[in-house]
Amino acid sequence: MIRDWVSPHRIGLLLVALGVVIWAAVSMRWDWIPRYAGLGLEGIWRTLWLLALSLLIGGALAVPLGLAQAAGPAFLALPARWFCTVIRGTPLLLQLWLIYFGLGSLFPQFPSIRQSELWPYLRQAWPYALLALSLSYAGYEGEVMRGAFKSVPQGQLEAGRAFGLSRFAVLRRIWLPQALARALPTLGGEAILQLKATPLVATITVIEIYAVASRVRQDTFIIYEPLLLLALIYMAIAGVIALGFRWLERRFTRGLG
């Protein structure tokens, strides 16, 4: 491993990279960073919790979606399949705008909405962003879980039944854990794809890290530097996600044939 890193061409590449970094630090403008550091951290925090919550909600929805398609009766399987097809067949940007502006355009027709207790939440943008991101993740993961449920050998489920476990117990103790373990490598990649989808919510006024970078760009007219820093931040988050899932995989796929 270490030998790999000190081979001559790697050292050469590292030197080139170092040169680029030094050049960027010296000849590009970074003086805006201290002024926007506070906003930037808030933005990163918002990106992270939108990502985490949408992964949780979307993932939770994906299990029944996958199960319905893999083993459900037709009246459950068909709607589940259609949901996944529609979500996967249309751009997230469009789904986001449909949910935010489309629903918003209906509000004036129903004045009672503004009196309801949900109004303080419905006024804000993040619930719509979270909804759109969660539904999108559920659509993609529903498809993954369908494959995962199907790939668990039938014999194991039958063995569970033979031991006298109820259908639900078979699902909870055998089927679901195995399906999840099989889906884990895919889920890690999908979580990174989900991270890459989060900046779209800036278009419906949610101020996450991408929106902060846009603000720097329009306040200071500096074009490339904020975008480059933004790219680095996303790469760092993606790296952490990849490492996290690798750790999960090692823990949960132990002893899985």
Add this chain to the structure above:
Amino acid sequence: MKKFLMLGCAAMALTVGSAQADVVRVGIAAEPYPPFTAPDSAGNWVGWEVEIIDAVCAAAELECELTPTAWDGIIPALLSGRIDTIMASMSITEDRLQTIDFSDPYYNTPTVIVGQRDMEMDATPEGLSGMVIGVQVSTIHQTYAQTYFEEGSELRTYQTQDEANQDLASGRIDATQADSLALDDFLGTEAGACCEIKGTVAMDESILGSGVGAGVRKGDDELREALNAGIAAILADGTYDEITARYFATSIYGQ
């Protein structure tokens, strides 16, 4: 597979080829900004500013080509050479003058706050405290609101003024700040019935600027002077007033 490849190559060849230096690409905002620039249902751009661009180019004997560009990135597009001038209701401000040059102004409009009819407010930081205010991204209004209203109010930033208006109608924001002429148009629609003009904001010329001009790259004096000559010509021969009369009740040239 091969057919895909050939189709793709043909599409590329068609698009890269045309490199004519003498066409002036005029950047307008790709997002609708009625009544200045907006697409119609036949796919053409129409509006006051579109006609003014045509008239200025004709008077200055320039061959112009409208190039819709994302408003959010219109200055980068100018700097990277994707367009040659910006004529998109862009106000001449000190901030922008550090990056680009401007022609002489060709119109000027007061900045107003429009808010929900059933709410008490005026166009001051105190009168708007606690309110949710929507502004369009990369505009003088965003800068102004960030300077004067960010302390006491919540700001929401929209990609287009249309979307801010839409959220005003849906009740998700309490007020929006924009050019009075653009908001007049909205207030005349069915959706605009929700709201009314609450007042004109206090002048701050360093932010709100001194009228709308055509943006050009720094040092592109040839184009800037040609545009100035075109603007002066249509003001002198009455074309400007003739176009304005078809869109607005009063002159919008300012002083």
Add this chain to the structure above:
Amino acid sequence: MLDWLFQTWPGLEASAALLSLEPPGWGGNLLRGALNSVIIALGAFTLGCVIGIFGALGKLSGGPVTRDLLSIYTTVVRAVPELVLILLLYYAGTDLLNQFLRLLGYRPIEISGLAAGIGVLGIVQGAYATEVLRGAIQSVQRGQTEAARAFGMTPFQTFRRITFPAMLPLALPGLSNLWLIATKDTALLAIVGFSELTLETRQAAGSTRAYFTFFLAAGALYLIMTLVSGRIFGWIEARYRRGQAGARA
């Protein structure tokens, strides 16, 4: 049938009028946008495949420096949001290309929005295509290529006659997935103001304030695009797999 629908649901008639193909309906604009989306997607997918083939070959049989540079390319593209890449490449790409041309003594060129869109999405697609094709090429049995060498074929001939046809069926599911991503990623060009389907929809919705109608209509158009191309890919896959019963697993 239509009359009955309009009578029971009056809003539908207004929506149908807004969507009609002739002005004052906005249907024509939407279809023009959809056509642009398809052209960009085709161009980007093609460019992506070309980059992918070279990338995959570079990763498999290039020198250590080539391999490292390609890893950086695929890692960066797969970790940074497309939106950020598009903005970076859209503005900086043109700038850098022209500076490079000037350095070589050529005149700067103008790049149309269409070409820039295709180029940017193509570079993104290329990173994913590199991985898909690398996997497919790796799973072609060594014996086959060695046999080709033994017959005296050059490496290029080996690739064209043996490796390429053998890996294509294996790569097709991944490529069809990439094509779907390409069609959907064209929507991101709306953010840089390119008039494809999503931007046309946004303009129509903004001008008429019929947000629901237009976003639903655009969704239907995208769905038609993806479903039809899914069928086409299924058909191509079936064709290429003929006589490869063993490859199905």
